Amino acid sequence: MxxxxxxxxxxxxxxxxxxxxxxxxxxxxxxxxxxxxxxxxxxxxxxxxxxxIAALGQNIVLVNSGSFNQGGARSGGFGAGTLTPDDAAAIVREITNVAAISPEVRSNSQILANGLNWQTQILGESGDYLNIRMWPLSEGSMFTEQDVRTVGKVCIIGQTVVKQLFPDESPVGKVLRIKNQPFKVLGVLSAKGLSVQGSDQDDLVIIPYTSSMKRISKQTMLRTINVQASGPDILTSVQNDIIGILRERHHTTPQSDDFTVQNQVEITQxxxxxxxxxxxxxxxxxxxxxxxxxxxxxxxxxxxxxxxxxxxxxxxxxxxxxxxxxxxxxxxxxxxxxxxxxxxxxxxxxxxxxxxxxxxxxxxxxxxxxxxxxxxxxxxxxxxxxxxxxxxxxxxxxxxxxxx
Amino acid sequence: MPAVVQLDDIHKTYSSGEVEVRAVRGISLAMHKGEFIAIMGASGSGKSTLMNLLGCLDRPTHGRYLLDGIDVSNLDSNELADIRNQKLGFVFQGFNLLSRTTARENVELPTLYSKHRRSAREMRDRALRCLDIVGLANRADHFPSQLSGGQQQRVAIARALVNEPQILLADEPTGNLDSKTSAEVMGVFQQLNNEGITIVMVTHELDIAHYCKRNLIIRDGRLVSDVQVATRNVAEVEIRKLQEAEAEAKLTD
Structure with a gap:
C-alpha cells in the first residue's frame, strides 16, 4: 500500500x-x-x-562595600559601609591604568517640582558616571568635576521623573526640591526601560556624590566605586591592584575583606x-x-x-x-x-x-x-x-x- | 479443466489449553470455475472453520489446499494477505462496511491494498463499475448508515468484486436480512454466477441453499453430503411470490 x-x-x-x-x-x-x-x-x-551588561560600560571593575563580621555583628552585602571617598582617591592616585572613576552613594527621597511630588532613587555619582556607563543624555548636559568639588546643587534626571514632575515642559534649567533643597536640573537621561529584575531604570535623579553625602543622604560611606580600566586586557590586573590597595587601607585579609571587587567578565557570566x-x-x-x-x-x-x-x-x-x-x-x-x-x-x-x-x-x-x-x-x-x-x-x- | 479449489485431506485442530478441538477432520473436495456452492451444517459442525480455511484467513493443521493451482497451505501471513486480496472476495454476515465511509470508498478499500499500483481515478472507476453491477451506482456517495441492510450487503458484494477475484466467499450473507431482501441479495449472487463468477457460501437456511447449484453438508468436521441441487430457486420468481404474499396479507388485514 x-x-x-x-x-x-x-x-x-x-x-x-x-x-x-x-x-x-x-x-x-x-x-x-x-x-x-x-x-x-x-x-x-x-x-x-x-x-x-553593555550598558554597564566597557572595562568596568565594580568595588562594592561588602559584608562584614565584627565583634559578632554580621551583615550582608553593602552592609559594611567602609568604603570612603578617600579609598576612591587612593585608587586613582596609585593605579595608573584607571581611566575614570565614580564613587557611588544611593538613597531614596521624596522630590518636588511644579507642585507635584514623587518618591525616587537619588544616586550620588561623579561627573564621569555617564561616560563609564555609556549612558547618553537626551537633553542638556552632565554636571562637572567642579560641581562635585563644590558640593553643587545640580542634578540630571531620568525619563520617569520627567514624566512625573515635568509632564508638559522641558525640565532643563528648572529647579526641583530634594529634602527641601533646590537642585537645578542640568540634563535629562535617555530612556533605558525595565531591568531584568523588572525595576524601572529611568526612575532616578543623579546628583554629585559629595552633594548626596553632605546634603541629602548624610551618609559618610560609599556603596560602590565604579572604576573604568583603560583597556580590556588589564581588567584583572586593575582588579588585583584595587584589592591590594583596599586590603592595605582597611587592614583586612582575604578572610575578613569588607568589600568585593568584580570585573565585568565575572558579572556577565x-x-x-x-x-x-x-x-x-x-x-x-x-x-x-x-x-x-x-x-x-x-x-x-x-x-x-x-x-x-x-x-x-x-x-x-x-x-x-x-x-x-x-x-x-x-x-x-x-x-x-x-x-x-x-x-x-x-x-x-x-x-x-x-x-x-x-x-x-x-x-x-x-x-x-x-x-x-x-x-x-x-x-x-x-x-x-x-x-x-x-x-x-x-x-x-x-x-x-x-x-x- | 483444473479445479479452482482443490482440498486434499484437510484437518484443522485447535488446542485451547488442554482441550483439543478437531474442527475439521479430513475434508477433500474440488470446486470448479462457475460453480455456486452452499456449505451447510449445524453450528459447531466446522463449516465456519472450513470457510476460514477456504478464505486463507487460517492455515490447515494438516492437508493440502491448492487455490488456483497455488499451494497456499504453507504461506506466511503476508503472502496469505496478498492471496486474499488478489484471488478472493469476502462477503460477511454483518456486512462489515467501514462506517462514516462512503459506499464508493468502501468498495475501493481492497484496491488500496492491492499489489498493482492504480491511480486514484482508476480505483474510483473500478469501484463505480462494481457498484453498478450490484445496482447501486446512484448510491456511491451514501454512508452505510444511510443504506438499508440489503443495500449494505450489495455494497459489500461490490467490494468483494473490485479486485476481480477467482472466488466469492460469502459467510451467511443473508443471516441479518429479512426474507425479501435475502431473495434480492441471492438474486445478485445468481446474476454474478450466471456471468461466470465462482461463489461459495455458508448458510444454515435450506431455502437459501436452494438458490445455489451444489450443496455440501458438514457434520462433525466431515463432509457428509455433496449433491447437485435438483430444483433451484430463482430469485425473480421468489421475489414475486413474496410480493404477492405481502399484497395478500395487506388485503386480508
Missing part, C-alpha cells in the same frame, strides 16, 4: 473524531507552546542582560548563567508536559485500536499486511502529535507576543526551540504510537472480525 493512501486513511480517521483528536493533541499543544514561550522569554531575558539556568529549568518542566501529552496520545490510540478492532479485521481480511495497519496507526499518532506541535508553536508565538506586549518584556523567538519542539513532538508520536499500532497490526483477522 502506498504511503500516500495510508496518510489519507489516517487523516480521514482523525477527521471523524475532531474533538477527540484536538483533546488528544492538547498535551502536546501545551508542552510545545510552553517550550516556545520559555525559550522566547529566556532569549529575551538574555538579550536584556546582554544589553544591561554570573548574570547570563542565572537566566540560562532558569530557561533550562522551565524547559525541563515543559518537556515533562510533552511526555504527559505523549502518554495521552498512547492512551487514546489504545482506545482507538480496541474500538476499531472490527475495522482492522476487515482491512486484514481483504488483504492489508500487518505493516499497512501498523503504518496507518503510527501515522495517526504522528499526525496527532505534529498537529499538536504546530498548534503549540502558533500558540507559543502568540503567547510570547502577548507577554512582550503587555509586560513590556522583549521576547526573542528561537528557531532552535521550534526545531526542537517539532522534532520532539514527532518523536513523541512515534514512540507512544508504536505500541498501540503494533497491537493493531498483530491482531488475528478472524478474531478481529468476530469482535463486537
Amino acid at each position: 502506498r504511503i500516500g493512501s495510508t496518510v489519507t486513511v489516517a487523516l480521514r480517521a482523525l477527521k471523524r473524531n475532531k474533538l477527540r483528536s484536538i483533546l488528544t493533541s492538547l498535551g502536546i499543544i501545551i508542552g510545545v507552546g510552553a517550550v516556545i514561550v520559555v525559550f522566547s522569554i529566556g532569549n529575551g531575558a538574555k538579550s536584556i542582560v546582554e544589553a544591561q 554570573a548574570r547570563t548563567a542565572t537566566t540560562e539556568t532558569m530557561t533550562w529549568l522551565l524547559s525541563a518542566i515543559a518537556l515533562v508536559s510533552l511526555v504527559v501529552g505523549g502518554i495521552g496520545i498512547m492512551n487514546i490510540m489504545l482506545v482507538s485500536v480496541t474500538e476499531r478492532t472490527r475495522e482492522i479485521g476487515i482491512r486484514l481480511a481483504i488483504g492489508a499486511h500487518g505493516r499497512d495497519v501498523l503504518l496507518q496507526f503510527l501515522i495517526e499518532s504522528v499526525v496527532l502529535s505534529l498537529m499538536g506541535g504546530t498548534l503549540g508553536i502558533l500558540g507559543g508565538i502568540g503567547t510570547s507576543e502577548v507577554i512582550s506586549y503587555y509586560k513590556n518584556w522583549p521576547t526573542l523567538l528561537s528557531p532552535v526551540a521550534i526545531v526542537v519542539a517539532v522534532g520532539f513532538s514527532a518523536a513523541v508520536g512515534i514512540f507512544f504510537g508504536f505500541y498501540p499500532a503494533r497491537k493493531a497490526a498483530q491482531l488475528d483477522p478472524i478474531e478481529a472480525l468476530r469482535f463486537e
Whole structure:
C-alpha cells in the first residue's frame, strides 16, 4: 500500500473524531507552546542582560562595600559601609591604568517640582558616571568635576521623573526640591526601560556624590566605586591592584575583606548563567508536559485500536499486511502529535507576543526551540504510537472480525 | 479443466489449553470455475472453520489446499494477505462496511491494498463499475448508515468484486436480512454466477441453499453430503411470490 493512501486513511480517521483528536493533541499543544514561550522569554531575558551588561560600560571593575563580621555583628552585602571617598582617591592616585572613576552613594527621597511630588532613587555619582556607563543624555548636559568639588546643587534626571514632575515642559534649567533643597536640573537621561529584575531604570535623579553625602543622604560611606580600566586586557590586573590597595587601607585579609571587587567578565557570566539556568529549568518542566501529552496520545490510540478492532479485521481480511495497519496507526499518532506541535508553536508565538506586549518584556523567538519542539513532538508520536499500532497490526483477522 | 479449489485431506485442530478441538477432520473436495456452492451444517459442525480455511484467513493443521493451482497451505501471513486480496472476495454476515465511509470508498478499500499500483481515478472507476453491477451506482456517495441492510450487503458484494477475484466467499450473507431482501441479495449472487463468477457460501437456511447449484453438508468436521441441487430457486420468481404474499396479507388485514 502506498504511503500516500495510508496518510489519507489516517487523516480521514482523525477527521471523524475532531474533538477527540484536538483533546488528544492538547498535551502536546501545551508542552510545545510552553517550550516556545520559555525559550522566547529566556532569549529575551538574555538579550536584556546582554544589553544591561553593555550598558554597564566597557572595562568596568565594580568595588562594592561588602559584608562584614565584627565583634559578632554580621551583615550582608553593602552592609559594611567602609568604603570612603578617600579609598576612591587612593585608587586613582596609585593605579595608573584607571581611566575614570565614580564613587557611588544611593538613597531614596521624596522630590518636588511644579507642585507635584514623587518618591525616587537619588544616586550620588561623579561627573564621569555617564561616560563609564555609556549612558547618553537626551537633553542638556552632565554636571562637572567642579560641581562635585563644590558640593553643587545640580542634578540630571531620568525619563520617569520627567514624566512625573515635568509632564508638559522641558525640565532643563528648572529647579526641583530634594529634602527641601533646590537642585537645578542640568540634563535629562535617555530612556533605558525595565531591568531584568523588572525595576524601572529611568526612575532616578543623579546628583554629585559629595552633594548626596553632605546634603541629602548624610551618609559618610560609599556603596560602590565604579572604576573604568583603560583597556580590556588589564581588567584583572586593575582588579588585583584595587584589592591590594583596599586590603592595605582597611587592614583586612582575604578572610575578613569588607568589600568585593568584580570585573565585568565575572558579572556577565554570573548574570547570563542565572537566566540560562532558569530557561533550562522551565524547559525541563515543559518537556515533562510533552511526555504527559505523549502518554495521552498512547492512551487514546489504545482506545482507538480496541474500538476499531472490527475495522482492522476487515482491512486484514481483504488483504492489508500487518505493516499497512501498523503504518496507518503510527501515522495517526504522528499526525496527532505534529498537529499538536504546530498548534503549540502558533500558540507559543502568540503567547510570547502577548507577554512582550503587555509586560513590556522583549521576547526573542528561537528557531532552535521550534526545531526542537517539532522534532520532539514527532518523536513523541512515534514512540507512544508504536505500541498501540503494533497491537493493531498483530491482531488475528478472524478474531478481529468476530469482535463486537 | 483444473479445479479452482482443490482440498486434499484437510484437518484443522485447535488446542485451547488442554482441550483439543478437531474442527475439521479430513475434508477433500474440488470446486470448479462457475460453480455456486452452499456449505451447510449445524453450528459447531466446522463449516465456519472450513470457510476460514477456504478464505486463507487460517492455515490447515494438516492437508493440502491448492487455490488456483497455488499451494497456499504453507504461506506466511503476508503472502496469505496478498492471496486474499488478489484471488478472493469476502462477503460477511454483518456486512462489515467501514462506517462514516462512503459506499464508493468502501468498495475501493481492497484496491488500496492491492499489489498493482492504480491511480486514484482508476480505483474510483473500478469501484463505480462494481457498484453498478450490484445496482447501486446512484448510491456511491451514501454512508452505510444511510443504506438499508440489503443495500449494505450489495455494497459489500461490490467490494468483494473490485479486485476481480477467482472466488466469492460469502459467510451467511443473508443471516441479518429479512426474507425479501435475502431473495434480492441471492438474486445478485445468481446474476454474478450466471456471468461466470465462482461463489461459495455458508448458510444454515435450506431455502437459501436452494438458490445455489451444489450443496455440501458438514457434520462433525466431515463432509457428509455433496449433491447437485435438483430444483433451484430463482430469485425473480421468489421475489414475486413474496410480493404477492405481502399484497395478500395487506388485503386480508
